[in-house]
Amino acid sequence: MDFERIQMRLDKLLAENRKGELRGALSMLNEVDIAEYMGGLDNEKMLVVFRLLPKDIAADVFAYMDTDQRQRVIEAMDDNEAMRLVDDMFIDDAVDFLEELPAGVVKRMLKGCDEKKRALINQFLRYPENSAGSIMTIEYMELRIGTTVGEAMTEIRREGVDKETIYTLYVLDPQRKLLGTVPLRKLLLAKDDTLVDQLMNTQFVCVHTTDDQEVVADTVRKYDLISIPVVDHEERMIGIITIDDIVDVIEEENTEDFEKMAAMIPSEDEYLKTGVFRLAGNRFIWLLILMVSAIFTGMIITHYEDLLKNSAATFGVVLTACIPMLMGAGGNCGAQASTLTIRGLALGEIATRDIYKLLWKEARVGSIVGFALSLLNFGLYRILYRQPVSVAATISAALFLTVLLAKALGCALPLAAKSVRLDPALMASPLITTIVDACSLLILFTIATNVLSL
Amino acid sequence: MDFERIQMRLDKLLAENRKGELRGALSMLNEVDIAEYMGGLDNEKMLVVFRLLPKDIAADVFAYMDTDQRQRVIEAMDDNEAMRLVDDMFIDDAVDFLEELPAGVVKRMLKGCDEKKRALINQFLRYPENSAGSIMTIEYMELRIGTTVGEAMTEIRREGVDKETIYTLYVLDPQRKLLGTVPLRKLLLAKDDTLVDQLMNTQFVCVHTTDDQEVVADTVRKYDLISIPVVDHEERMIGIITIDDIVDVIEEENTEDFEKMAAMIPSEDEYLKTGVFRLAGNRFIWLLILMVSAIFTGMIITHYEDLLKNSAATFGVVLTACIPMLMGAGGNCGAQASTLTIRGLALGEIATRDIYKLLWKEARVGSIVGFALSLLNFGLYRILYRQPVSVAATISAALFLTVLLAKALGCALPLAAKSVRLDPALMASPLITTIVDACSLLILFTIATNVLSL
Numbered sequence: 001m002d003f004e005r006i007q008m009r010l011d012k013l014l015a016e017n018r019k020g021e022l023r024g025a026l027s028m029l030n031e032v033d034i035a036e037y038m039g040g041l042d043n044e045k046m047l048v049v050f051r052l053l054p055k056d057i058a059a060d061v062f063a064y065m066d067t068d069q070r071q072r073v074i075e076a077m078d079d080n081e082a083m084r085l086v087d088d089m090f091i092d093d094a095v096d097f098l099e100e101l102p103a104g105v106v107k108r109m110l111k112g113c114d115e116k117k118r119a120l121i122n123q124f125l126r127y128p129e130n131s132a133g134s135i136m137t138i139e140y141m142e143l144r145i146g147t148t149v150g151e152a153m154t155e156i157r158r159e160g161v162d163k164e165t166i167y168t169l170y171v172l173d174p175q176r177k178l179l180g181t182v183p184l185r186k187l188l189l190a191k192d193d194t195l196v197d198q199l200m201n202t203q204f205v206c207v208h209t210t211d212d213q214e215v216v217a218d219t220v221r222k223y224d225l226i227s228i229p230v231v232d233h234e235e236r237m238i239g240i241i242t243i244d245d246i247v248d249v250i251e252e253e254n255t256e257d258f259e260k261m262a263a264m265i266p267s268e269d270e271y272l273k274t275g276v277f278r279l280a281g282n283r284f285i286w287l288l289i290l291m292v293s294a295i296f297t298g299m300i301i302t303h304y305e306d307l308l309k310n311s312a313a314t315f316g317v318v319l320t321a322c323i324p325m326l327m328g329a330g331g332n333c334g335a336q337a338s339t340l341t342i343r344g345l346a347l348g349e350i351a352t353r354d355i356y357k358l359l360w361k362e363a364r365v366g367s368i369v370g371f372a373l374s375l376l377n378f379g380l381y382r383i384l385y386r387q388p389v390s391v392a393a394t395i396s397a398a399l400f401l402t403v404l405l406a407k408a409l410g411c412a413l414p415l416a417a418k419s420v421r422l423d424p425a426l427m428a429s430p431l432i433t434t435i436v437d438a439c440s441l442l443i444l445f446t447i448a449t450n451v452l453s454l
Numbered sequence: 455m456d457f458e459r460i461q462m463r464l465d466k467l468l469a470e471n472r473k474g475e476l477r478g479a480l481s482m483l484n485e486v487d488i489a490e491y492m493g494g495l496d497n498e499k500m501l502v503v504f505r506l507l508p509k510d511i512a513a514d515v516f517a518y519m520d521t522d523q524r525q526r527v528i529e530a531m532d533d534n535e536a537m538r539l540v541d542d543m544f545i546d547d548a549v550d551f552l553e554e555l556p557a558g559v560v561k562r563m564l565k566g567c568d569e570k571k572r573a574l575i576n577q578f579l580r581y582p583e584n585s586a587g588s589i590m591t592i593e594y595m596e597l598r599i600g601t602t603v604g605e606a607m608t609e610i611r612r613e614g615v616d617k618e619t620i621y622t623l624y625v626l627d628p629q630r631k632l633l634g635t636v637p638l639r640k641l642l643l644a645k646d647d648t649l650v651d652q653l654m655n656t657q658f659v660c661v662h663t664t665d666d667q668e669v670v671a672d673t674v675r676k677y678d679l680i681s682i683p684v685v686d687h688e689e690r691m692i693g694i695i696t697i698d699d700i701v702d703v704i705e706e707e708n709t710e711d712f713e714k715m716a717a718m719i720p721s722e723d724e725y726l727k728t729g730v731f732r733l734a735g736n737r738f739i740w741l742l743i744l745m746v747s748a749i750f751t752g753m754i755i756t757h758y759e760d761l762l763k764n765s766a767a768t769f770g771v772v773l774t775a776c777i778p779m780l781m782g783a784g785g786n787c788g789a790q791a792s793t794l795t796i797r798g799l800a801l802g803e804i805a806t807r808d809i810y811k812l813l814w815k816e817a818r819v820g821s822i823v824g825f826a827l828s829l830l831n832f833g834l835y836r837i838l839y840r841q842p843v844s845v846a847a848t849i850s851a852a853l854f855l856t857v858l859l860a861k862a863l864g865c866a867l868p869l870a871a872k873s874v875r876l877d878p879a880l881m882a883s884p885l886i887t888t889i890v891d892a893c894s895l896l897i898l899f900t901i902a903t904n905v906l907s908l
Contacts, residue, residue, distance in 0.1 A: 030657050032677050157643055166639050167621045184638070185620050189611055203484050221705070223486050224698040226680055243697050244678040250701065251675070254708045255797055261712075262793035262883065263786050270803045271794050276815060280822040283790050290786055291827060294779035295834070301775040308774060309763065320762060320774055321755040324891050325748035327778065331785070332717050332744055332884050336737050339716035340725050343709055349724045361730060368734040373745060380749070429716065429883060430786050437778050 035064035059088035092137040095124040133209035136239035139164040150192035176236040261428035330402040330436035335429035337410025362407040370403030398444040489518035513542035546591040549578040587663035590693035593618040604646035632691040715882035784856040785887035791864025816861040824857030852898040
């Protein structure tokens, strides 16, 4: 059944206030779809539906809602109802949600919950933004060293219900230091009296609470993990991060790169939900920097004023007319090289030590592409525009050198940024285009001056 | 212990041919790290290390190697040894690897393996590239409807060793139609005589063998799954796709978008491993298209030749000098709007029906940004370049209109592409820049002509 028909059916039950049937219909749906359906309802109806959901389902549905929806649900509830909801959520989801609320509301809500949970939430709220600590969950399944498989299974049956995952178990020493990990499948396949010590994998990888989420994502991706343990600076186990949260981090980091590469300050909010002034602010700084640097390009043109006004065989106007083509080609070639370099760095396929390999490769690619484009360009100016050989050759030579330069800058600048610990994504198309723009004009005018004086 | 020190230690053991110790040292490492270490060795040493690995570890390490490394290992083996290796791999890894080999070698290797496996591999090799079928695995754990929890656990203990995941179990009817999924945790927490029918989740999501991998990734991401079942056109269960493969798909699709948005034909190979001519080919077509379309921009300039040669108060040269600034700002604004739109579409945050919302938002953002830039620009031309009000106003007005136009095109074109089922990523910066370049010149020259004739 497709989503629209489901929606119509639910709308009908809701409109006719047939609550029992509505509850039954909702129980047929996935939590993600319920959240999506509720997003289209007005405040009053949304709350009716929300209150019909079983407690544990409601907490899950709430976790899948976006910021707006959550605010609307919370506003319609009293503090007690809201606090009970937070209590039913996994700690990482609860903290995510509390971070969105105004500080006053958080304080009021935390007042209502027991001391242990309050201390925990406060601890989470203190982890730096985008750190491993801020995205981890503490609902993991731990085992003491020396436990037998039989004891472990009993413990899992007793405590596993509330854990975010029980598919990897963490073996700790009495000081809570992480000694090893045991996949549940190994436990299932082992004899009851075996010690977990013998089954555990001691070559596990882990991250620290203060590690950036990008480091966490890279590690999980590299080792094909479905969860990763998080330890503090004394190697004591604090929590785990599960792959579903990592997938979100990967998409977030990719979006950040896309935004930086298009000359914007990255924003974590969804586009349609970000205010107009905020959006304008994110874009303005880079536009300003790039506009001001275009002053240099303008100065180059002004400097060669006489050349452009030269009336011999309309040389001047032809030169002016070829500027957009030259800048366009340079910008596009730079964008190609820088995009491949930035992406290669992000995926770990390229390292800064590869710079000579890269430059050599781009030099060859640039020569092939540049030669082909210049040849076509020469033909174009000779045949279509009926220009003399000197003019066609001048423009073609400038094009060839511009392509080469753009390719070289496109791979060198992101690598340079990386080696001084700047984000390579900043050295993308907009900045490189601006530099190549100025250089391509200098190349064009220098060649033109020499050719004219022949 | 960091990787370099591990490497030195292993190198020493290898050089002194202390095989027993080397085997012990290797057993301390993760498969991913072993593959990385082996990547730095020459053919002979690599094979020595590879043959020291236990059979099951060797198959895993092999799956983590890149194409080059695998080729080197296989070349050094005889066919029997190679076929045994393929036999130890999960079917999806084996097929991935066989797809890289020349057809002759595949044929020879398949000859050596039993008929059932051969039929299976042949079936996999027939699924379209990048389809769900091509990335799925058949090593999943299935249960018949009517099985009790106790029976199910026995079955998992007996057959679970060879399955890629046992954390989700699939309940089938006698016709192999998928009826529901049961998470292993539910089985563990239930009584032995409960029927799996009562535990299974019937609101599962699944994909079809012919679905594109991008659809699969979107579904897994939306529903926070760790694996997803794959069914054929008669809804019969065929295989599953696990999240670690989905993470690779997500990165692959992102790379494709990055490449398309930088005017390249996407390539699935790593940059450093792609040939120079192949790279040049991927980049040439778009550069050519964009260069040829720059002819129009050149024609516009030639058309306004008289205006540019106008000597009144150096109006002509000032107009020429502002072209790079105008084009740069237009290009950057277009890139910003199109990047946000393309990314929003890819993440499902924006739909084509949002076009009016988007246009209205970009119109406001463009007005704010455009007004601020124009104001600064006006000041710049009045104070720094000492130009009359008419010149400064002409350029500033052209800038404002260019920014607005770039923002509008930047969000409209990707949405238009999407609505006619083209990839929105094609409507990115390079193409939009070319269009905006031409338009911005028309705007500038039209205003200039009117101002001059005042």
